[in-house]
Amino acid sequence: MYLLRWLLALSALLTPALTQNTTNSSAPVIYPITSDPEMSFQLQVLLGYADGEGANSGEILRAASQLIPQNFESFYSAFYYLAAKIQSIATSTNATKFPVSARQAYFRAATYYRAADFFLHGNITDPRIYSLWASALSNFDAAIKLLPIPAARVNLTSSDGSYTVPAIFYPASATNSSKLPTIVAGTGYDGSQEELYHAIGKSLLERGYNFMTYEGPGQPTVRRYQNIGFRPDWWTAVTPVVDWLEKRSDVDTTKLALVGISYGGVLAPIAATKEKRFKAVMAIDGVVSLYDSLIAQFPSSLTALFKSGNATAFDAVVNAASFNTSTPSTFRWGVQQGMFAFNTTSPFDWVTRTKAINVTAESVKNIDVPVFVGDGEDDSSFSGQAKIVAGYLGDRAYYYEFTNALGAGQHCQVGAEYQLAAVMGEWLDGVFSGAKLLANGTVV
Numbered sequence: 001m002y003l004l005r006w007l008l009a010l011s012a013l014l015t016p017a018l019t020q021n022t023t024n025s026s027a028p029v030i031y032p033i034t035s036d037p038e039m040s041f042q043l044q045v046l047l048g049y050a051d052g053e054g055a056n057s058g059e060i061l062r063a064a065s066q067l068i069p070q071n072f073e074s075f076y077s078a079f080y081y082l083a084a085k086i087q088s089i090a091t092s093t094n095a096t097k098f099p100v101s102a103r104q105a106y107f108r109a110a111t112y113y114r115a116a117d118f119f120l121h122g123n124i125t126d127p128r129i130y131s132l133w134a135s136a137l138s139n140f141d142a143a144i145k146l147l148p149i150p151a152a153r154v155n156l157t158s159s160d161g162s163y164t165v166p167a168i169f170y171p172a173s174a175t176n177s178s179k180l181p182t183i184v185a186g187t188g189y190d191g192s193q194e195e196l197y198h199a200i201g202k203s204l205l206e207r208g209y210n211f212m213t214y215e216g217p218g219q220p221t222v223r224r225y226q227n228i229g230f231r232p233d234w235w236t237a238v239t240p241v242v243d244w245l246e247k248r249s250d251v252d253t254t255k256l257a258l259v260g261i262s263y264g265g266v267l268a269p270i271a272a273t274k275e276k277r278f279k280a281v282m283a284i285d286g287v288v289s290l291y292d293s294l295i296a297q298f299p300s301s302l303t304a305l306f307k308s309g310n311a312t313a314f315d316a317v318v319n320a321a322s323f324n325t326s327t328p329s330t331f332r333w334g335v336q337q338g339m340f341a342f343n344t345t346s347p348f349d350w351v352t353r354t355k356a357i358n359v360t361a362e363s364v365k366n367i368d369v370p371v372f373v374g375d376g377e378d379d380s381s382f383s384g385q386a387k388i389v390a391g392y393l394g395d396r397a398y399y400y401e402f403t404n405a406l407g408a409g410q411h412c413q414v415g416a417e418y419q420l421a422a423v424m425g426e427w428l429d430g431v432f433s434g435a436k437l438l439a440n441g442t443v444v
Helices: 003-014 036-054 059-062 074-091 100-119 129-143 193-206 222-226 236-243 266-274 290-297 300-307 312-323 328-340 345-352 385-396 417-433
Strands: 152-158 163-171 179-184 210-214 251-261 280-284 371-376 398-403
Touching: 003 345, 036 059, 036 100, 036 328, 036 417, 059 074, 074 100, 074 129, 074 345, 100 129, 100 193, 100 236, 129 179, 129 193, 129 222, 152 236, 163 193, 163 236, 179 236, 179 266, 179 417, 193 210, 193 251, 193 417, 210 236, 236 251, 236 266, 251 266, 251 312, 251 417, 266 280, 266 371, 266 385, 280 417, 290 345, 300 312, 312 328, 312 345, 345 417, 371 385, 371 417, 385 398, 398 417
Parallel strands: 179 210, 179 251, 251 280, 280 371, 371 398
Antiparallel strands: 152 163, 163 210
């Protein structure tokens, strides 16, 4: 669900400096866990799941001690070892007698299997991409069956009938007697719907919201098992979710909200331009265009090469850097994940296809509900884009900046998920109750 820290390395592309450490020399806002910036960020992401039963800090820090900077296999090895060990604890636990112990172990094993997979996408034929995912899903499914109110998976048909939308529904109440407000959440470029439970789902359920997650084209399960990359008609993934919710007796269909996390910050508004049954939309963080970020931060020589249309030359340059183990992990992973998620082996094709997925001043005219536009003070992934989105929306936008001073200024508030959930819950309560919402982050 987190991308483009790697763009900070692109200013050095095509020069020998590309193979040097690109860490900012100034004091970091968040203390790094390891000297590899991308690995450090991913460790921060994983630590953030501890509050939602998705990890334990000691387990993460032990895995961190085994990492070799810029060595993707070391990340796999450290987390595969941890996943297998925690899974063995889960399976040996009497789930009938100790459901909490078994559930927590299954959740953590699922997280660590996903972590083991994270840096493997440079070789799309690597069988571990599928075996690790199968293990992650099976452990997660065992865990959600042991929740106090069990969650359930559903497979829906996209509105155009061309693919299956995997989704998970988490009810906030054990009975169907009350219609409750419901949040539909989607992740982004590299995240899974499963991790959304740990990041925000558990906290939102505790606040009385039903919580539903889904994945569309380019996202983990759809990409792996249906071989479909990202595409611009995102409403085709969201509409069947709303159709399904409308049939439930425990969902208040007058209080539905759509949330997009990370790259989902562009996907959710795109869906809302066509799917009109939501009463609120949340872009965390607000995104205009991945393509704009790429072009703005490419060195001029690479931008010129791309715009020349010489796909062969562009591919050669980018591939040479992304598969060079001396290249910073941030760049290597970013390119490799991009080609995997867009289902292509060509960097030129990947960049070209990002053009079609964007938010424009014209397109958001079709959104007629309040839109929360989140921003992180230290979020370099889509720097400045959240404010542009808010500007496009005008008085329909509610712009909120999370700050470094409270440790919430990272991309999607990594490590400050409680702050994010609190703001989300209070804003949605205000929208659903008809409160006046001010653009400076206050509700009256």
